[in-house]
Every structure is written in structure tokens, then in C-alpha cells.
Amino acid sequence: MTINVIPAPDEVGRATGLADISAARVDFNCYVQAQYPHGSTHVSGTINVVVTTKCDVPVARMRLAAELYRISPYARYVGVPKVDTDVISLKANAATSCSAGPAKFQGLALATIQPPAGFKLRGSPSRTERGLVRSVACGQAFAAADAGGGDIAESWTLNFVRADAESD
Structure with missing residues (x-):
């Protein structure tokens, strides 16, 4: 998973009340997740991976893209990136034909988040799981137990804090 955080804009946004958010919140979280392929x-007839980004409050700008990798023989399948402003969440996917399987696949989320004005990233993003390789063949039901109890292969949490609430 690749996560980029770009500095907050100099001015508070107008569209979804970002000024109110900046004044009322001390901190907020954003979550970036990649499902198992x-x-x-x-x-029908495709193998895919779905990735999501969701924040507690609207952020100034968010970009999310998904990539699907076949491990052997190696192949890379890239989804169409999603970009939006003054947004809380995005969802993206990457897919290939079932003819690419059966094989081992891994999904990757690529996220860029720009917090509202007055906020900055606190510390480093924390990862709760690592993106795992998974065998996929079309026509086989997904078994959550086989994937460690859920459909999320990798999850990161980013905490943003008001720039004036914490010193470096």
C-alpha cells in the first residue's frame, strides 16, 4: 500500500463547511483499506481487488487507485484512479479476466490525502494488517475463514491533528 499526505491548503475550504470542521475538531482519522483479490x-468473468479510503470528515483532496498483481507469472493490472475534493470517501478497483487465473494475486491501494486547512499528519500511519497474497480462481466462493477471518487484506489508519494543537 502506498499512502501520500500532502500539506493542507493555506485557506479553509468553502464547499462542505470545512471552516466549521477546522474550528470544531481537534483531530480526525482516515482509513485506507485493500480487500483480498x-x-x-x-x-461476471473477472478477478478484482477493491480498495477504499474513508475519513471521519471531508478532506480538501483525495486520490485513490487500485492495482492488482498476479504473482506468477507476473502481471500488473491497473484500475482507473478516482480523484475528488471536499470528500469523505472514495472506492476504486482493478480487475482482469478470469483467464488470468487460477493464480496467486495481491492487491495494492495507492492513496493521496490532503487534509483540510489547519490540519497535519500526526506521527506515521499505522498499519493493522499486511497485504497478503491469495490464490484466486473464478467460480470458487470466497471463504473469509481462509483469509484470516475477513475480506480486508491490508488496513492503514492516519491521524490528523490541528496544526496549532500539537508541536513537532
Whole structure:
């Protein structure tokens, strides 16, 4: 997973009341997750990975992209990046044809987050799980127990704090 944090804008946003958020909040979190690659239940005949970014409050700008990797023989499948401003969450995916399997796959989330004006990243992002390689073949049901009890392969939490609330 790749996460970039860019500095907050100099001016407080107008669109979704970011001025109110900056004044009322001391801190907030953003979460970036990548699911295990799986045979798609939405688009027949494909293997895909879904990635999400969700923040507690709207952020100035967010970009999210997904990549799906076949481990052997190596192949990389890139999804269309999603970009939005004054947004709380984004969802993206990358997919390939079922003919690329059965094989071992890994998903990757690439996120860029720009917090509202007056906020900065506190510390380093914390990772709760590592993106794991998973065997995928179309037509086989996803078994959460086989994947460690859930559909999330990797999860990161980023904590943003008011720039005037914490010194470096």
C-alpha cells in the first residue's frame, strides 16, 4: 500500500463547511483499506481487488487507485484512479479476466490525502494488517475463514491533528 499526505491548503475550504470542521475538531482519522483479490460478484468473468479510503470528515483532496498483481507469472493490472475534493470517501478497483487465473494475486491501494486547512499528519500511519497474497480462481466462493477471518487484506489508519494543537 502506498499512502501520500500532502500539506493542507493555506485557506479553509468553502464547499462542505470545512471552516466549521477546522474550528470544531481537534483531530480526525482516515482509513485506507485493500480487500483480498477475489472472483468478482458484480462483474461476471473477472478477478478484482477493491480498495477504499474513508475519513471521519471531508478532506480538501483525495486520490485513490487500485492495482492488482498476479504473482506468477507476473502481471500488473491497473484500475482507473478516482480523484475528488471536499470528500469523505472514495472506492476504486482493478480487475482482469478470469483467464488470468487460477493464480496467486495481491492487491495494492495507492492513496493521496490532503487534509483540510489547519490540519497535519500526526506521527506515521499505522498499519493493522499486511497485504497478503491469495490464490484466486473464478467460480470458487470466497471463504473469509481462509483469509484470516475477513475480506480486508491490508488496513492503514492516519491521524490528523490541528496544526496549532500539537508541536513537532
